[in-house]
Amino acid sequence: MFLIHCPYCGEREQSEFKAGGEAHIVRPKQPTELSDDQWAEYLFMRKNIKGVQFERWVHTHGCRKWFNMVRDTSNDEIKAIYKMGEKPPTKYK
Amino acid sequence: MTNNLRVKSSKFIDETYKISFKFNNKTYYGYKGDTLASALLANNIHLVGRSFKYHRPRGIMTAGSEEPNAIVQLHKNTSRTEPNVRATEIEIYEGLEASSQNCWPSVNFDIGGINNFLSPVLPAGFYYKTFMWPASFWEKYEYFIRKSAGLGKSPTEPDPDIYEHKYIHCDVLVIGAGISGIIAAKTSAKNGFKTLLLDEKPHLGGSTIYQNSEYFKINNQISSSWLEKEINEIKKIDNLEIKTRTSVAAFHGYNFLLARENLTDHLPLHQRDGKVRHRLLKIRAKKVISATGSLERPLVFDNNDRPGILLSSAIEKYSNLFGVACGQKNIIFTNNDSAYETAISLFQKGIKIEAIIDNRENVDSKLVKEIEKNNIKIYKGYTVVNTFGYKRINKISIMQLSKDGQKVVGSKISIDCDCLGMSGGWTPAVHLFTQSGGKLKFRDEDQVFIPDTYPSDQISIGSCNGEFTLDEILSSISKKLKDFLNIKKTEYENLEIQSHFNKTKRNIWLLPSDKIIGKTKPFVDYQNDATAKDIKLALREGFRSIEHVKRYTTTGMGTDQGKLGNMHALGIISETAGSKMGELGTTTFRPPYTPLTFGTIVGRNVGEYFDVFRKTPIHDWHVENKAKFENVGQWKRAWFYPKKNESMHEAVQRESKAARDSAGILDASTLGKIDIKGTDASEFLNRVYTNAWSKLDIGKCRYGLMLNEDGMVYDDGVTTRLDENHYIMTTTTGGAATVLGKLEDYLQTEWPELDVYLTSVTDHYATISVCGPNSKKIISKVIPNLDLSDEKFPHMSFKNTKIDKVKCRVMRISFTGEQSYEINVQANYGKSVWKKCMEAGKEFNITPYGTETMHLLRAEKGFIIVGQDTDATMTPIDLQMDWIVSKKKYDFIGKRSLYRSDTIREDRKQLIGLVTENPKEVLEEGAQIVLDASKSPVEMLGHVTSSYYSPNLEKSIALGVVKGGKNMIGQKLIIPMENKQINVTITDPVFLDKENKRLNA
């Protein structure tokens, strides 16, 4: 079970958190302008990387804040955690 | 029977404390300190069980948790009886009752033993090959297979014991209290680290503590005496917590470990009442030191499984620690020096050794010389080719190994014995290390896997790290601890070590025999009866991956997880397939390292705490009034209120009729309630609901439908505008938590610019809904100064008011189609307001109704229930709810998906009403709907989602979804059931009061 450093509360058990899928997928500002394919790209297409992955997490049983995490899915090492709206650390891209 | 096999007394056994116990209904005696295994051996009992597949007689093989054979059923009573208990691990107590498993009618005469003679027809994969075809026959085979397979009995009564969970946080966790663990724990604690030391045994010191040989000395003291002093010292250290009888079950990532502390299993039953039996420790350690030791390997040769054949180290432990001789005519069979320690310790106690069989040709260490000096015959370069004796070994035959070790040569020699100790070298116990994500490397010299890369802040020391001899361990431990703990020095820098161990080993995974492989039974996995032959067969049939061979042969799949035999399986695979051991990898070691009881896992979450439920503030009233309850999420909701002998159907019919004829009352407190505030609250609602919200007047209510981004209906409910920037949203009972989560997600991640605050207030309010033509009269009695006129308080509006001095909100909204009022009041006043309504409604026969009647009433009106009439594939268009989807709004969650090529298909399943040809016939929910049942394959057009007998319409009604159903009004369809076909006609889903007259009646 991970120890996750919530950017608002500090280090907590994984059981207090929920994973929310891939990070940095921005909801299109003008969905009506999009073709079916473009909308489907936003709606359905997600990466499933073995290695370094950018994810969304939420501190469900804590402050209920969403934040981003950079995690290596092959060994569960958490490389970085940063708040919503902050730029992802470039060195893992 | 007497303990005639007790040898020189051991300080770990209290011979003044005699304990009687029963094994297979016979009474025996042992001493305090004995395990069941040691006590049985002292009574000259080796045969304790039968093997799983062939039902071969099996005896005690080890002295630890790796035991594959000596597995017993413990306790007779039906609440405490426990299967699969290892006799080597259970400490005896007064009144212990154990019996053999996996044999019928008794261990001495076992009907399943016939499988042993049938074994040529029971090869690897036999079950898969034979019984899985035809698939439909498996059910029939299974009964007989399960019955003869045994595997013990589960308790049938509730567990009387108490279990609990505990969190522990420490700086350094040391797993294993052998010599390495003791040194590590002492060093860590003395340097100020909060340290926890765990060991699965009742005593500290591992195997060194009973090592009484002059050949192993530390600072000129016998190693056990040296270690004893260390143990006495660590017991005095403040910041060191020591837990014995505590086995680590799992080592997860981020140094999170689970361990089971066993607190009462060694006590007589009458001393256990009221005490915690097992405690599951959830440990977070900053650093972990694994000192888990190593397991001795058996040797793989023909009939290597007879009772009386033990690991050599187990024989030594039984003699040194428990003071028990496993046999009177012992033979040791080895490929390395460690078995000579056993031989010397037996010899020193006067236990007879007939011979030593050593695979190696050239052996001349001090230990070997000591044996030779005492005229014990060593057969160098020999191997055992067979053993004899059905229920107990009585003879072995040996032959000389060829130079390459691939064959046997020369003539056979027979030697009588009653006990054979075998040693195939040692396997580091790396199970926990690999569970944590650690990667292993293979060391060719002695054919062992040892830790290579660590995924977290941890190290392995001692024999679990492949350091098998005293000098190897002690010469490196100091530096390792200094580096790991980042300290300057330790007390163990200049130890003077005497160790006479020669490290040479002749490793032959499958020892050769004079017979061909098909004619021999060299067991690799004792518990699952997998032999070397099975593994070779799997390879011949094309299996290559170790994981596949494991599943096909069931090697390593028993309760012991193949702790003894996995290495041999790997060795045989690599030799046969010509691959390298290191490249083959190992199978995955999964938690738990040793089995856990369900009680330990569940802890205190039993009975009413197993799955805690939520009660509304009016719950007690429902109980007092004999309501039947239904689970809705975590909630207990009143389902219906049967009077006297009423059936559910009768009660629901009565309640439904009363609600429409006069008045009904429903506890709706479980509906999710989210308080929404902020200057952008209206804009936010515009974005999350399909309909428009900006123009909703203050004091008005509106029904809203929420979609997922994929356009499918997610939740619904009525939201009320309390003030300019203040709304209260209601959600479905089951959706409350996820709706809040979803709204928060959008607010925080997509629209952080919106000024909106969300608060869950579900538990803060009790919600009482009074409906029916007399509801207005009842509410006017409860709240006399509230103007209930349709002009002042029309449908879909709300009022702040007071009942006596208690503030409340009253909404005039309806889920039944009747005129109805919903009173929301602070939760702790809920019950008294409910009673007030009941009192006021008495003259109108106010009838409490439950969720079943609520569902029936809304079905009459064609109102959907999200999750019953929808299933995450229904758009609002599919539900014929186009009216609620705003055409003007530029965007809302899910809007774009409503005109994807898939969602605009005409032939999507759409919500419709169904009436049966026979009005008395009530459809089954979930039943399939077809057009023509005679033509196969029959096309499934849809299914029934809700179905009731309506007492108000005096006919059966149903809602369903049908492909293209929207345009099929009047179409006759068929519902095929098991014994009949039901004729139905598609109708509009609204069955009652299409004009909504009753809302203002």
Ligand SMILES: [Zn+2]
């Ligand atoms: Zn937090």
